[in-house]
Amino acid sequence: MQSGTGTENEHMKPINDKMIEIRRHLHRHPEVANEEVETTRYIRERLTEAGVRIADYPLRTGLIAEIGGHREGPVIALRADIDALPIEEQTGLPYASTIPGKMHACGHDFHTAAMIGAAVLLKEREAELPGTVRLLFQPAEETATGAKQVIASGALEGVQAVFGMHNKPDLPVGTIGIKGGPLMAAADGFVIEVDGVGTHAAVPDAGVDPIVAAAHIVTALQSVVSRNVSPLRSAVVSVTQIHSGTVWNVIPQRAVMEGTLRTFDLATRELVMERFAHIAETVAAAFGATATVRWVEGPPPIDNNDALAELATGVAAELGYNPITPQLSSAGEDFAVYQQKVPGLFVFMGTAGTREWHHPDFTLDESALPVSAEFFARLAERALQQLTN
Numbered sequence: 001m002q003s004g005t006g007t008e009n010e011h012m013k014p015i016n017d018k019m020i021e022i023r024r025h026l027h028r029h030p031e032v033a034n035e036e037v038e039t040t041r042y043i044r045e046r047l048t049e050a051g052v053r054i055a056d057y058p059l060r061t062g063l064i065a066e067i068g069g070h071r072e073g074p075v076i077a078l079r080a081d082i083d084a085l086p087i088e089e090q091t092g093l094p095y096a097s098t099i100p101g102k103m104h105a106c107g108h109d110f111h112t113a114a115m116i117g118a119a120v121l122l123k124e125r126e127a128e129l130p131g132t133v134r135l136l137f138q139p140a141e142e143t144a145t146g147a148k149q150v151i152a153s154g155a156l157e158g159v160q161a162v163f164g165m166h167n168k169p170d171l172p173v174g175t176i177g178i179k180g181g182p183l184m185a186a187a188d189g190f191v192i193e194v195d196g197v198g199t200h201a202a203v204p205d206a207g208v209d210p211i212v213a214a215a216h217i218v219t220a221l222q223s224v225v226s227r228n229v230s231p232l233r234s235a236v237v238s239v240t241q242i243h244s245g246t247v248w249n250v251i252p253q254r255a256v257m258e259g260t261l262r263t264f265d266l267a268t269r270e271l272v273m274e275r276f277a278h279i280a281e282t283v284a285a286a287f288g289a290t291a292t293v294r295w296v297e298g299p300p301p302i303d304n305n306d307a308l309a310e311l312a313t314g315v316a317a318e319l320g321y322n323p324i325t326p327q328l329s330s331a332g333e334d335f336a337v338y339q340q341k342v343p344g345l346f347v348f349m350g351t352a353g354t355r356e357w358h359h360p361d362f363t364l365d366e367s368a369l370p371v372s373a374e375f376f377a378r379l380a381e382r383a384l385q386q387l388t389n
Contacts, residue, residue: 012370015117019369022046023113024095030084030102030109033140036061039082043112043137050120055134057153062139062146064155066132067122073131074387077156078376079164079335080115081108081141090360105362107167110351110369112137114165117373122380131384134159144187144299147337161308161383162344163376164335168326169353173368176316176375177326177348180306184346185236185262186269187332189296192217192280196289198253210255211244213287218242218257220283221276228275235272236262236330262330264301299334308345311386315379321371331357349375 022042031039040061044054047065055064062082089096089103097103104110115135122133136155140146150156168177194214199207218239229235237259244255261276263269277293284291316323326348335346349372351364 012374015120015373016370018120019113019117019373020366022116023109023366023369026109026112027093027104028095028098030097030099030104032086032102033083033143033145034061036082036139040137040139043082043116046116047119050116050123052119052123052135055155057155059139059149059153062150063137064150064153065119065135065137067119067126067135068129068132068384073129074160074384075132075134075158076380076383076387077134077136077159077162078115078118078380079136079138079162079338080111081138081146082112083108083140083142083146085142085358087358087360091363093363103360103362105359106142106357107351107362107364108141110167110364111165114369114372115376117369118376118380121373121377125381129381129384130388133380133384136162141334144332144334147299147334151337151341156338156341159342160387161305162338162342163308163312163379163383164344164346165349165372165376166333166346167351167353167364167368168348169351169356169362169364171324171326171348171350171352173350173352173365174371175322175324175350176312177350178309178312178316178323178345179325180304180309182264182301182328183304183326184302184328184333184336185264185330186266186301186336187298188261188269189298190259190261190276191294191296192257193292193294194255194257194284194289195292196251196253196287199251201249201251204251207251208288209251210253210289211251213284213289213291214242214244214255214257216287217280217283217291220279224272224275224279228271229268233268234264234328234330235268236260237272237276262332264328266300299332300336300340302333302336302346303339304345305339305343308343308383311382312345312347312379315382316375319374319378321375
């Protein structure tokens with residue numbers, strides 16, 4: 001494995017070219033959560049070409065591969081998510097999505113190509129690995145269900161550490177965001193049903209207006225964070241949808257609101273949920289209406305293992321890259337589900353993009369592919385060595 005300088009060399013160039021080819025193929029043919037059938041087939045073909053063995057785990061989409069296999073050695077896992085988003089691409093790239101309404105707007109094609117590159121590098125040194133590297137090509141990250149599927153398949157059994165990444169458009173190529181502790185938020189959804197009494201709009205006194213009650217609930221919910229969460233902690237409450245009524249001259253029976261809650265620790269998550277429900281219910285009651293709050297549980301917060309973060313920081317520096325302490329992200333990631341089972345580390349890989357995640361004009365710098373592949377291959381080696389000692 002070559003030392004990392006961010007520049008191509010004769011050894012790495014064929015791998016770099018192959019990663020770009022893989023990434024662009026996946027970008028042209030995006031598949032959304034739990035529909036990644038062709039994506040899975042393509043990943044399987046590329047790994048098989050490289051001599052990487054495919055493990056037999058019962059996944060409908062996504063797959064598990066392994067490199068190494070010393071019977072007495074430790075097992076670590078590298079994870080890449082493979083699904084796209086239901087977004088119409090607007091990049092104008094020559095390899096833009098060919099599937100209407102679907103796009104790799106979060107860079108999972110980049111993650112997949114980079115981990116295949118890491119697999120190729122690790123395969124070259126397979127005989128020297130003091131254990132097993134298990135590669136998790138996970139479906140359905142965007143719906144926060146894929147990690148649970150992988151765990152249910154048994155693919156995390158025996159794993160002693162798990163590593164993953166997300167591309168970070170606002171970081172330059174060669175910069176890797178690594179920190180112990182919280183990194184990304186728990187991402188929960190909510191639905192509030194506000195029930196009143198419908199009536200003719202000309203006689204509002206004959207009914208109970210759920211729209212007025214809903215409007216006051218939206219305003220009151222702004223105090224959940226500002227007056228209940230410590231200024232030294234972080235939380236976000238956002239109402240993103242309000243639906244009510246069908247015609248202009250009728251006050252409806254019901255208003256429905258939806259949105260999201262983001263928190264970085266379980267205690268704050270519990271506190272905000274409790275205060276949220278109390279405010280919604282009591283404000284509605286003040287207007288003679290009733291409010292019912294339903295939570296849509298998302299992934300817990302990313303909580304990185306300190307020892308693994310220290311190891312990864314050393315690997316990044318060893319390879320000549322720039323490890324930094326990144327800012328927290330209020331986005332959610334179901335990699336956190338793995339961390340509830342085994343020690344894990346999730347990092348931000350600088351990709352110098354022009355847009356944030358989930359934007360129809362999302363792009364990234366492909367020169368970050370060899371950085372990612374080399375970093376994760378070396379990290380896997382060092383983790384196995386550390387677990388062996």
